[in-house]
Amino acid sequence: xxxxxxxxxxxxxxxxxxxxxxxxxxxxxxxxxxxxxxxxxxxxxxxxxxxxxxxxxxxxxxxxxxxxxxxxxxxxxxxxxxxxxxxxxxxxxxxxxxxxxxxxxxxxxxxxxxxxxxxxxxxxxxxxxxxxxxxxxxxxxxxxxxxxxxxxxxxxxxxxxxxxxxxxxxxxxxxxxxxxxxxxxxxxxxxxxxxxxxxxxxxxxxxxxxxxxxxxxxxxxxxxxxxxxxxxxxxxxxxxxxx
Ligand SMILES: Cc1ncc(COP(=O)(O)O)c(C=O)c1O
Numbered sequence: 001x002x003x004x005x006x007x008x009x010x011x012x013x014x015x016x017x018x019x020x021x022x023x024x025x026x027x028x029x030x031x032x033x034x035x036x037x038x039x040x041x042x043x044x045x046x047x048x049x050x051x052x053x054x055x056x057x058x059x060x061x062x063x064x065x066x067x068x069x070x071x072x073x074x075x076x077x078x079x080x081x082x083x084x085x086x087x088x089x090x091x092x093x094x095x096x097x098x099x100x101x102x103x104x105x106x107x108x109x110x111x112x113x114x115x116x117x118x119x120x121x122x123x124x125x126x127x128x129x130x131x132x133x134x135x136x137x138x139x140x141x142x143x144x145x146x147x148x149x150x151x152x153x154x155x156x157x158x159x160x161x162x163x164x165x166x167x168x169x170x171x172x173x174x175x176x177x178x179x180x181x182x183x184x185x186x187x188x189x190x191x192x193x194x195x196x197x198x199x200x201x202x203x204x205x206x207x208x209x210x211x212x213x214x215x216x217x218x219x220x221x222x223x224x225x226x227x228x229x230x231x232x233x234x235x236x237x238x239x240x241x242x243x
Contacts, residue, residue: 117139
């Protein structure tokens with residue numbers, strides 16, 4: 001079986017198909033599908049993007065890590081907002097979206113048959129990216145009685161000799177749960193010694209109020225973090241022309 005054949009149908013495509021069928025049948029539908037703000041992109045952002053697209057230096061390939069100015073701005077923002085120090089040259093990478101980072105991380109880290117700890121319930125891309133990279137998703141449950149946070153002891157028990165990666169996502173899609181300070185340190189401690197990478201998908205970092213959101217940004221060691229600017233600023237389509 002090819003890696004492609006191992007993939008289940010993409011959940012959001014299926015939801016969209018069901019939505020369109022219901023609408024075509026005249027039903028009033030509340031869209032609980034993909035996270036995509038229904039408010040317009042703020043005007044100052046549109047103005048800045050319109051001005052940027054006219055600058056000739058933006059018409060050529062950027063450095064493959066993203067422009068130095070963009071990486072520096074991202075590092076400055078992390079410092080200012082979350083008190084986290086990162087090196088813009090070695091610890092910041094510009095992507096076309098966090099999904100790109102999530103999908104490429106298993107390709108970069110896994111050999112055929114390596115395992116990835118994936119939250120169940122969770123964003124489906126963690127499992128599909130694992131399968132596309134030839135890996136095996138090992139699901140750990142997120143349950144209401146634990147505030148949709150995994151028990152670090154369960155993570156430690158689930159990690160085996162072939163575990164290479166753990167995906168965490170707080171603020172969480174789809175439960176809305178947030179992680180209290182200390183949770184990430186416990187998760188990292190649970191996997192210490194395994195060599196596995198803890199990946200914090202902080203896509204929704206900016207949509208919950210302080211101070212809980214800081215927990216995700218303070219994950220410093222043995223971790224990779226992805227953040228998306230697009231949804232926080234009602235511009236999920238725009239990043240493709242802003243990178
Ligand atoms: C948890 C989570 N991570 C990542 C993404 C993808 O974000 P981006 O638009 O930056 O690729 C989404 C999009 O719905 C998401 O829900």
